[in-house]
Amino acid sequence: MTIEISGFVLENQPYKENDALVTVLTESGCKTIYARGVLKTTSKNRVVCQPFTLVEMTIDERDNGLATLRFGRVLTYYHHIVSDLTLQSVCFVLIPYIKRVDMRPFLYQLILSLMENMHTNTEKIYTYACLFLREVLVQEGLTPYTSGCVSCGRTDHLVRLSLKQGGFVCQSCNDSSYTMTKKELIQVHSLFSVKENQIDEFVSMYTFDLDDFIFWAHWLEYYQGSQNKALSFLQSIR
Numbered sequence: 001m002t003i004e005i006s007g008f009v010l011e012n013q014p015y016k017e018n019d020a021l022v023t024v025l026t027e028s029g030c031k032t033i034y035a036r037g038v039l040k041t042t043s044k045n046r047v048v049c050q051p052f053t054l055v056e057m058t059i060d061e062r063d064n065g066l067a068t069l070r071f072g073r074v075l076t077y078y079h080h081i082v083s084d085l086t087l088q089s090v091c092f093v094l095i096p097y098i099k100r101v102d103m104r105p106f107l108y109q110l111i112l113s114l115m116e117n118m119h120t121n122t123e124k125i126y127t128y129a130c131l132f133l134r135e136v137l138v139q140e141g142l143t144p145y146t147s148g149c150v151s152c153g154r155t156d157h158l159v160r161l162s163l164k165q166g167g168f169v170c171q172s173c174n175d176s177s178y179t180m181t182k183k184e185l186i187q188v189h190s191l192f193s194v195k196e197n198q199i200d201e202f203v204s205m206y207t208f209d210l211d212d213f214i215f216w217a218h219w220l221e222y223y224q225g226s227q228n229k230a231l232s233f234l235q236s237i238r
C-alpha cells in the first residue's frame with residue numbers, strides 16, 4: 001500500500017552499500033523506512049533522508065517487512081542544529097527517549113517546537129527540552145515529589161530539590177549545604193504540574209537553561225540506572 005507521511009527525520013543509518021535505514025518521527029511514533037540508493041551523491045532522495053529535516057514522504061508499506069521510500073519533499077531543513085555542537089548533542093541525548101516514548105500529537109508538536117526554537121536559536125530552547133523530559137519522566141513514573149518535603153511531608157521551609165531523595169526537601173531534611181531560591185522551586189513545581197493546554201503560557205513565564213536540561217537528563221539516567229553516552233559528552237563540552 002502506498003501512503004503519504006509527514007514527519008521529522010531523526011536518524012539515518014547506512015545499510016548495505018548505498019542504502020539507508022531512515023528513522024522518521026511522526027505524530028504516531030517512529031517509523032523505520034528503507035531508502036534505496038540514497039547514499040549516492042546523485043540520488044534525488046538524498047536530501048529528504050538527512051537528519052533534522054522536516055519532510056513529507058511517499059512510502060510503500062508492506063504487511064511484513066520494512067516500508068520503502070518512493071520519493072519525498074523537504075519542508076524545512078534545520079541546518080542551524082547541525083552546525084551547532086551543543087544543540088546537536090542535546091538532540092543526541094533526546095533521540096533514544098524520543099524513540100521510546102509513547103508518541104501522541106501533543107508530544108510531537110512539542111518536539112517540533114523544540115526543533116523550531118533550536119533552529120531559530122531562541123532563549124526558550126531548554127524550556128521545550130525540559131518539557132519533553134518531563135513527559136518522559138511522567139510516562140516512566142519517575143517524577144520528583146514536589147508537593148512537600150519528600151522525607152517528612154511538611155509543606156513549608158522547603159529549601160531544594162534533592163536527586164538522591166527524589167523530591168523537595170525541607171530545611172531539617174536537607175543533607176547538603178546547597179539551597180535553591182523560592183523562584184527556582186516554583187519553576188520546578190510548575191514543570192510537573194502544568195497542563196497541556198497551558199504550555200504556551202508556561203513557556204512565556206519560565207525560562208530553563210542548559211544546566212536545567214542536564215539536571216533532568218541526569219535525573220532520568222539516575223533513576224533508570226542506565227547511562228546516556230550523549231549526556232556525558234554534552235557535559236564534557238559544557
Ligand SMILES: [Zn+2]
Nearest residue numbers: 149152170173
Ligand atoms: Zn523534611
